[in-house]
Amino acid sequence: MYRNFKELMDHLATVTDKKTVAVAAAGDEEVLKCASEARKLGVANFVLLGNGETIRSVLQQLGEDPDQWTIEETASDKAAAERAVALASEGKADAIMKGLLPTATFLRALFNKEYGLVPPKTVVSQVTVTEYPGEDRMILITDCAINVAPEYADKVNILNNAVSLAHRMGMECPKVACLAPVEVINDKMPETVDAAALAKASQRGQIRGCVVDGPLALDNALSEEAAKVKNISGEVAGHADILLVPDLAAGNILDKSLRYFAHLSTGSAVIGARVPVIMTSRSDTAEGKLHAIALSVL
């Protein structure tokens, strides 16, 4: 189990069979700086797709030798996105990464049925991973970026996606807290009903590879003391590895509060497609982007 991103990246550096990330529209300083850093650290190899001339010139500016990189010329953003998806679908790339192109163009290629990278009825979801220095461990939070108002069935898939990442991170049976503002079931707060249903589904063996409890407020999920005050028992309260948020509004605010109020080191992954997808935002830090690549090749 990795206690922080450094441990995770140190592990990846020791892997001899490096994973390959296909970057769609890679001709951008920030994107290539991140790829360069990741390759130096031995996190992953890359196939750079886009305007070859731009890519080569930016690599040179960064002090890299373009001839040491795999570069594939594509005629447009659309072509770059489709080629990245095709490489993944043919098994020639282990993850795909969005470079400098519109998110919609990238997603259209990802969900293009021709390539079959996202099987029908699949829920693709995002997971934020944060260091939790007080306890020297990592916590996963989902979904902070993609699913706006997931219903019960979507939440099962979102939860399973996060559990699969947790397993890769060495958490054998992660403890999942379904967050809500209160610990009691109240149908005026539908997230409490979903949380209760998810907890019971876990008990019934319908959700596997983890232990789920909820509804739990964030304090009870993280602090054994806070849970005790509210007379909440069980193995999840106070020790949650995965926090399932009620909806995007809550997830996005929590994700951003980790960086802007708590100054914690985070990274994110997009899971559910046949390969991990790296979609960072221009406002993410260089460190956050690097962590996203590390989580995706894990």
Add this chain to the structure above:
Amino acid sequence: MYRNFKELMDHLATVTDKKTVAVAAAGDEEVLKCASEARKLGVANFVLLGNGETIRSVLQQLGEDPDQWTIEETASDKAAAERAVALASEGKADAIMKGLLPTATFLRALFNKEYGLVPPKTVVSQVTVTEYPGEDRMILITDCAINVAPEYADKVNILNNAVSLAHRMGMECPKVACLAPVEVINDKMPETVDAAALAKASQRGQIRGCVVDGPLALDNALSEEAAKVKNISGEVAGHADILLVPDLAAGNILDKSLRYFAHLSTGSAVIGARVPVIMTSRSDTAEGKLHAIALSVL
């Protein structure tokens, strides 16, 4: 303008005409410890309502002389709550505080029309105040505890309640950010539509005493740099004094992340009734409870 809770409490200590807080069901160690601390610091005076014998005995345990306190015997939790509300409604108390009694009992007395403490159509809302050490200032967040799924008109009232507290805290024209996961208006995320409407209502002069902008994601509300990356201008982005959250799920998670991830010093106030209401939870820290009293007597 207070930069932190210490400055706020230092100011209250200099006020000669101390405010009086009526405490319903005060016979509890944690409640009285907090009242004792607040009185020592010169933050407020108290009227303690409840079982006189219990109150006196707990005060003695805390090293206080019960004769130095105003204690009023009441026969039940209900009677204590009603007496606190009556004192406030008669102008004999400037704020009321929930002691050790069920929240429902306390709220029933508060909303009892007989006392008129909550005029009809009033929206009572909660505000969390947090220190923001990076910029040496304080930020208000609303509503993290009371209104579950506020609609547009409720949000106007919630916003006005927070603005009135901000004015008391010395912010002449607070900058209000209406939070959402994205900066674009998207009717699949109704909070973005409400945020846009609130921003325009502010521009039209329908909301006064503040400047409102939105939708803004938390990063753009707090960081000028993050706002620039997204090409967001205006005086609110990067400098928000008040964060209006979309709903209780988001507000509660943000509030708790301030304490459990960011370890920031916070306090809260309940505003909208004719006097401020202090409702702290048993899982709040002693410091948080003291800050709540300070904010309410301000």
